[in-house]
Amino acid sequence: MIFNLKFTSKTHKKLQIETYIKNLIETGILQKNEKLPSTREMSLMLNVSRNTIIDVYENLTNEGFTDTIKGKGTFISSKKVISKISKNLNWNNFISAHAIMAEKLDTTKHELRGTYDIIPFDSISPNKSLFDIDEIKRDFLNIISIEGNNILNYGYAKGYKPLIEYLKTYMSHKGINLDNKDILITNGFTEGFNIVLSSITEKGDRILCENPTHNTSLKIMKLHNLNIKGIDMDDDGINISSLKNELEKEVPKAVFLIPTYHNPTGIVMSSEKRLKVIELINSFNVPIIEDGFNEELRYSNSNITSLAALNSNNNNVIYIGSLSKILFPGMRIGWVMADTELINYLESIKRSTNIHTSFLDQAILYEYLRGKNFSKYVKKAKRYYKNKYELTIKYANKYLPYAKIWGEGGLHIFIKVTGINSRELLSECYKKGIAFTPGDIFYTDNQGKDTFRIGFSRVNEAQIRMGFQIMGEIISNLKNKLEYI
Amino acid sequence: MIFNLKFTSKTHKKLQIETYIKNLIETGILQKNEKLPSTREMSLMLNVSRNTIIDVYENLTNEGFTDTIKGKGTFISSKKVISKISKNLNWNNFISAHAIMAEKLDTTKHELRGTYDIIPFDSISPNKSLFDIDEIKRDFLNIISIEGNNILNYGYAKGYKPLIEYLKTYMSHKGINLDNKDILITNGFTEGFNIVLSSITEKGDRILCENPTHNTSLKIMKLHNLNIKGIDMDDDGINISSLKNELEKEVPKAVFLIPTYHNPTGIVMSSEKRLKVIELINSFNVPIIEDGFNEELRYSNSNITSLAALNSNNNNVIYIGSLSKILFPGMRIGWVMADTELINYLESIKRSTNIHTSFLDQAILYEYLRGKNFSKYVKKAKRYYKNKYELTIKYANKYLPYAKIWGEGGLHIFIKVTGINSRELLSECYKKGIAFTPGDIFYTDNQGKDTFRIGFSRVNEAQIRMGFQIMGEIISNLKNKLEYI
Numbered sequence: 010m011i012f013n014l015k016f017t018s019k020t021h022k023k024l025q026i027e028t029y030i031k032n033l034i035e036t037g038i039l040q041k042n043e044k045l046p047s048t049r050e051m052s053l054m055l056n057v058s059r060n061t062i063i064d065v066y067e068n069l070t071n072e073g074f075t076d077t078i079k080g081k082g083t084f085i086s087s088k089k090v091i092s093k094i095s096k097n098l099n100w101n102n103f104i105s106a107h108a109i110m111a112e113k114l115d116t117t118k119h120e121l122r123g124t125y126d127i128i129p130f131d132s133i134s135p136n137k138s139l140f141d142i143d144e145i146k147r148d149f150l151n152i153i154s155i156e157g158n159n160i161l162n163y164g165y166a167k168g169y170k171p172l173i174e175y176l177k178t179y180m181s182h183k184g185i186n187l188d189n190k191d192i193l194i195t196n197g198f199t200e201g202f203n204i205v206l207s208s209i210t211e212k213g214d215r216i217l218c219e220n221p222t223h224n225t226s227l228k229i230m231k232l233h234n235l236n237i238k239g240i241d242m243d244d245d246g247i248n249i250s251s252l253k254n255e256l257e258k259e260v261p262k263a264v265f266l267i268p269t270y271h272n273p274t275g276i277v278m279s280s281e282k283r284l285k286v287i288e289l290i291n292s293f294n295v296p297i298i299e300d301g302f303n304e305e306l307r308y309s310n311s312n313i314t315s316l317a318a319l320n321s322n323n324n325n326v327i328y329i330g331s332l333s334k335i336l337f338p339g340m341r342i343g344w345v346m347a348d349t350e351l352i353n354y355l356e357s358i359k360r361s362t363n364i365h366t367s368f369l370d371q372a373i374l375y376e377y378l379r380g381k382n383f384s385k386y387v388k389k390a391k392r393y394y395k396n397k398y399e400l401t402i403k404y405a406n407k408y409l410p411y412a413k414i415w416g417e418g419g420l421h422i423f424i425k426v427t428g429i430n431s432r433e434l435l436s437e438c439y440k441k442g443i444a445f446t447p448g449d450i451f452y453t454d455n456q457g458k459d460t461f462r463i464g465f466s467r468v469n470e471a472q473i474r475m476g477f478q479i480m481g482e483i484i485s486n487l488k489n490k491l492e493y494i
Numbered sequence: 495m496i497f498n499l500k501f502t503s504k505t506h507k508k509l510q511i512e513t514y515i516k517n518l519i520e521t522g523i524l525q526k527n528e529k530l531p532s533t534r535e536m537s538l539m540l541n542v543s544r545n546t547i548i549d550v551y552e553n554l555t556n557e558g559f560t561d562t563i564k565g566k567g568t569f570i571s572s573k574k575v576i577s578k579i580s581k582n583l584n585w586n587n588f589i590s591a592h593a594i595m596a597e598k599l600d601t602t603k604h605e606l607r608g609t610y611d612i613i614p615f616d617s618i619s620p621n622k623s624l625f626d627i628d629e630i631k632r633d634f635l636n637i638i639s640i641e642g643n644n645i646l647n648y649g650y651a652k653g654y655k656p657l658i659e660y661l662k663t664y665m666s667h668k669g670i671n672l673d674n675k676d677i678l679i680t681n682g683f684t685e686g687f688n689i690v691l692s693s694i695t696e697k698g699d700r701i702l703c704e705n706p707t708h709n710t711s712l713k714i715m716k717l718h719n720l721n722i723k724g725i726d727m728d729d730d731g732i733n734i735s736s737l738k739n740e741l742e743k744e745v746p747k748a749v750f751l752i753p754t755y756h757n758p759t760g761i762v763m764s765s766e767k768r769l770k771v772i773e774l775i776n777s778f779n780v781p782i783i784e785d786g787f788n789e790e791l792r793y794s795n796s797n798i799t800s801l802a803a804l805n806s807n808n809n810n811v812i813y814i815g816s817l818s819k820i821l822f823p824g825m826r827i828g829w830v831m832a833d834t835e836l837i838n839y840l841e842s843i844k845r846s847t848n849i850h851t852s853f854l855d856q857a858i859l860y861e862y863l864r865g866k867n868f869s870k871y872v873k874k875a876k877r878y879y880k881n882k883y884e885l886t887i888k889y890a891n892k893y894l895p896y897a898k899i900w901g902e903g904g905l906h907i908f909i910k911v912t913g914i915n916s917r918e919l920l921s922e923c924y925k926k927g928i929a930f931t932p933g934d935i936f937y938t939d940n941q942g943k944d945t946f947r948i949g950f951s952r953v954n955e956a957q958i959r960m961g962f963q964i965m966g967e968i969i970s971n972l973k974n975k976l977e978y979i
Contacts, residue, residue: 021667028669028803035807072765072799097809098779100835103747108693108839115842117651137643145646149634158622161630161822166602182506184513196681196848203847208593225846232846262588280557294583314557318513322520324582337646339853350585354593357600361710361717362688363681367852368824 022057027065034074034085045075045083107232114228116450121439128476130445133272133420133464135335139390141382145337148376152369160372166360167352168194168344169371175378176330176344183304184318185328191352193359194366196341198300198331202226204362205298205327205345206233208354215261219247221423221451221460223272223300226265235262239453244415246271246278249285256293263296263327268316270303273451273462274423275416280313287320294325301330303419305387306394317346324348334420335390336377340370394420397465397473404473405463408481410488412459420466423448429487431461437483443476507542512550519559519570530560530568592717599713601935606924613961615930618757618905618949620820624875626867630822633861637854645857651845652837653679653829654856660863661815661829668789669803670813676837678844679851681826683785683816687711689847690783690812690830691718693839700746704732706908706936706945708757708785711750720747724938729900731756731763734770741778748781748812753801755788758936758947759908760901765798772805779810786815788904790872791879802831809833819905820875821862825855879905882950882958889958890948893966895973897944905951908933914972916946922968928961 016025033039045051048066052059066083069075075083112118122131152160167173173192181187195201210216212234218226220239230237238261240251246268255261266286268278278286290297299316307313317328331343345355359365377383398418405414409424416422426434431447438445448460465473501510518524530536533551537544551568554560561571597603607616637645652658658677666672680686695701697719703711705724715722723746725736731753740746751771753763763771775782784801792798802813816828830840844850862868883903890899894909901907911919916932923930933945950958 024667024669028667031669031799031803032671073769098781098833100809100833100839103694103781103836104839105693105696107696108843111692111846112839112842115845117845118842134648137647140643140646142638142643142646146635146638150631153627153631158625158627161625161627161824162622163619163818163823182509182513184509184516186517196852199846200848207590207596209588209590211590211592228846284558296583296588314516318516324585333648337854338648338849339646341848341850341852348583348585351588354585354589354597357597357603358593360600360602361596361684361713362847363685363826364823365826367681367826367855369822369858370852370854373854 023061023065026055026057026061027068030065030069031074039085041085043085045085047082110232114231116224116228120446120450121435121444126442127439128443128472129467130443130463130465130476132467133334133462134338134466135333135390135420136393136466139335139386139393140337141386144377144380144382145373148373148380152372152376156372160369162368164365164368164371166193166365167356168192168366169368169375172371172375172378173344175375176346179378180317180328180330180346184314184321185346186321189324189349190321190346191349193345193347193352193355194371195329195343195345195359196363196366197333197338197343198302198329199225199229199343200341200362201329201331201343201345202229202298202300203233204355204358205329205347206230206235207358208351209296210235210262215259216263216265217252217255217261218265218453219267219271220453221273221448221457222265222453223267223302224446224450226267226300227451227453230265237453242271242274242276244276246276246282247286249282249289252286253289256289256295260293261295263298264290265298265300266316267300267302269301269313270306270417270419270421272300272302273421273446273448275419275421277307277313277417283314283316283319287316291320291323291325297326299326299328301328303334304330305332305335306391306419327351332374335387337374340367340374342366342370342374394418394466397468398422400470400473401463401465404477408474408477410481410484421462421464423460423462425460426484427459428491429484430458432458434461434480434483434487437487438480441479441483443479508546508550511540511542511546512553515550515554516559524570526570528570530570532567595717599716601709601713605931605935606920606929611927612924613928613957614952615928615948615950615961617952618819618947619823619951620818620875620905621878621951624820624871624878625822626871629862629865629867630858633858633865637857637861641857645853647853649850649853649856651678651850652841653677653851654853654860657856657860657863658829660860661831664863665802665813665815665831669799669806670831671806674809674834675806675831676834678830678832678837678840679856680814680828680830680844681848681851682818682823682828683787683814684710684714684828685826685847686814686816686828686830687714687783687785688718689840689843690814690832691715691720692843693836694781695720695747700744701748701750702737702740702746703750703938704752704756705938706758706933706942707750707938708752708787709931709935711752711785712936712938715750722938727756727759727761729761731761731767732771734767734774737771738774741774741780745778746780748783749775750783750785751801752785752787754786754798755791755902755904755906757785757787758906758931758933760904760906762792762798762902768799768801768804772801776805776808776810782811784811784813786813788819789815790817790820791876791904812836817859820872822859825852825859827851827855827859879903879951882953883907885955885958886948886950889962893959893962895966895969906947906949908945908947910945911969912944913976914969915943917943919946919965919968919972922972923965926964926968928964 048059048062051062070077076086077083176192215236217238241248317326320326327347329345411424412427413425446462448457533544533547536547555562560568562568661677700721702723726733802811805811812832814830896909897912898910931947933942
């Protein structure tokens with residue numbers, strides 16, 4: 010009998026010994042009626058105090074692993090050996106349809122992704138080098154000195170009140186009339202969209218959106234089992250007559266739109282179109298879910314107003330905001346601004362989902378936003394990404410034989426190359442150290458096989474130049490091959 | 495025409511002016527064809543630079559709010575006045591069954607709750623005075639210096655790797671065999687339970703649990719539209735023969751159990767019963783969902799082992815852990831430990847739900863846990879709550895004419911007073927400044943009307959004594975009234 014236990018840390022020695030012996034019993038290495046070493050022997054063997062061993066033996070007996078016979082010693086009991094279930098569960102038999110769909114639609118698992126060695130055109134995460142870590146430190150220490158222990162205890166489902174108030178002012182500065190509107194803080198856009206869909210849709214409900222659209226949003230709509238109808242886009246946003254047709258065909262539960270730096274195309278819906286879209290959807294009394302994605306990154310001075318602002322005398326816009334494309338996405342903070350009556354329901358769903366979003370993070374973000382550095386940061390980020398955008402366009406023009414490029418800025422552009430399959434292209438590019446996002450995953454109807462999204466937030470000029478040069482060569486080769494066939 | 499705009503902050507002046515004028519137009523205060531003051535006049539009126547006003551007027555014209563006629567000035571256009579939809583949406587017509595249920599089951603909204611003036615026997619939040627805020631500061635600064643900006647960017651759905659590794663070791667020290675098991679980090683127990691149910695149940699599926707059980711868990715099971723069967727409890731945990739009957743009647747999708755300091759009763763399931771429960775459920779090849787709630791708070795030295803540990807050679811236990819009842823619940827961090835195959839699905843659902851749990855919080859918690867203070871803190875918390883428990887029992891014995899008290903420690907006890915309705919009692923107590931939780935919300939079958947839960951985590955000795963004295967008097971009065979009738 011070997012007690013070759015190696016302690017893995019200085020704490021919990023007692024527990025480690027107990028666990029070790031239990032395992033020996035459960036796996037049958039120590040057999041029924043076998044005698045354990047005396048407490049004295051064991052304490053010498055393991056170099057721990059005898060009292061520790063006495064405690065361990067007592068517990069083992071209390072839990073039925075051993076029997077202690079006075080004057081004789083401690084013996085293995087059979088009571089405590091749990092029979093293995095006939096065979097281990099085959100979890101595949103237990104997995105819900107929802108889980109199977111979630112796994113299937115999990116692009117992070119199934120798509121080729123950028124790694125350290127790969128030029129990450131697939132990423133539209135903000136560039137972390139822009140984050141001002143010293144400012145965050147100060148904000149953290151400030152908030153701890155203001156809020157103390159409070160900030161670590163349970164908070165409110167709706168969110169951290171000062172942050173909510175800040176965001177209300179922030180939204181009203183964007184031209185939104187806040188009367189009868191309220192804000193719920195969520196764990197990013199993703200949770201906001203999930204909660205909104207949970208609150209106003211049932212399985213099978215019809216929803217309209219742009220085609221293509223944000224792939225995570227598409228995934229979420231699919232996981233809510235919605236009947237999704239994607240509507241083609243013009244160069245200045247969703248096609249109005251198609252939208253009208255679809256509204257007339259069957260009134261949907263909601264229309265989901267990404268008006269600014271649309272994902273994946275990068276299109277900014279024109280002011281004129283925004284007005285038309287609102288008039289049209291209003292006339293059907295349908296809720297509009299607006300993804301405020303990247304609104305903060307508008308480079309140009311002309312301040313194109315959000316649908317929520319343009320339509321703010323009506324109560325049918327649900328605006329989902331997020332700063333994750335510029336600030337601290339790791340904290341996962343977003344917000345939903347909507348009619349007070351609706352927010353009341355969203356709040357209850359939020360509470361049932363995860364009680365509330367981290368109060369510590371909300372407080373840090375609030376402290377950051379109310380400081381002077383936020384507007385400076387946004388300016389810096391705008392400059393930075395504008396420069397990246399221009400470089401991306403410049404080298405695309407130089408190296409990529411594209412049929413069309415969409416996108417006016419933000420963190421990505423969308424490219425169509427006639428006659429190639431973007432998955433075939435990706436597979437070749439990946440071998441040469443380049444990742445991007447094939448366009449088909451953004452489409453509601455399996456279109457876009459000759460398109461792809463190029464994110465430029467995390468690449469430098471050299472990577473853009475080199476990446477596009479290689480991509481251009483690969484595209485030429487693929488086209489030549491096609492011509493041969 | 496009055497331009498009495500008051501700037502609300504030093505930034506965004508341009509936007510504030512623009513918004514203000516837009517509102518005047520949209521609300522009809524500025525009428526069609528009306529002329530705006532010249533840029534010079536306006537800049538004097540508002541005391542801002544003329545260039546700012548020129549920008550504003552340009553934007554207004556670009557967006558169709560005004561027409562600029564060269565040499566004449568800027569005039570209100572009617573193009574941009576969004577027509578109000580016939581009437582505002584009545585959101586009640588749009589709310590899903592799920593949202594209605596979530597709102598209805600939202601006890602925070604509908605139950606009487608402790609406030610600053612009220613003795614909060616309804617709370618089982620940890621006492622924030624125990625938190626070591628200086629330690630958290632150090633942990634934060636450490637983690638920032640180690641991780642830098644990384645910690646603010648997107649992370650992994652499964653969680654922060656060092657925290658996962660820490661928790662694996664932590665669980666293995668609790669006697670769990672980690673072979674073929676994995677961990678997913680969640681936003682607390684609530685999210686963990688939601689994701690687990692999403693992954694293995696469909697609408698209408700049968701699930702067994704203790705009766706009474708944790709009211710948030712009960713709410714979540716209802717929101718998943720499960721067919722819930724509660725099983726009565728003995729003084730040492732769930733009744734085995736009832737459990738057997740229900741398993742035989744129809745095999746459920748899962749059994750949900752809270753073996754340690756069960757909520758609401760405070761019962762710790764005995765070692766013997768744990769073994770029997772596992773043997774029984776294993777024999778039906780059914781998953782066990784174990785709520786590790788309060789396991790860390792076991793006062794006594796005897797280390798009662800979790801179901802996950804006792805059954806760790808099988809793969810059917812899904813253990814949901816949380817430190818929220820002792821540490822920093824405001825951060826919302828919990829974890830699910832289960833078979834690797836199942837965690838793979840849970841991870842995809844987590845990603846579709848909110849991408850991941852805050853990496854900053856996970857890193858701070860990791861830094862805290864790996865430090866020396868965690869075990870000291872747990873000892874301190876155990877002592878503190880043990881003392882509170884003993885005081886609660888002492889004064890209950892002195893003042894409350896109870897029929898039965900359950901609970902061995904943790905953060906709460908459960909009380910039955912024959913012949914009273916606990917909601918009537920609550921309503922009287924609330925008038926005198928006392929809140930507690932009526933027992934019926936914990937029951938799967940509307941029982942427990944003469945029971946209530948007393949949380950003692952946030953009350954001091956004086957509050958316990960005074961609170962129970964008053965409650966005792968009110969109970970006597972209610973009983974006298976009953977006898978009269």
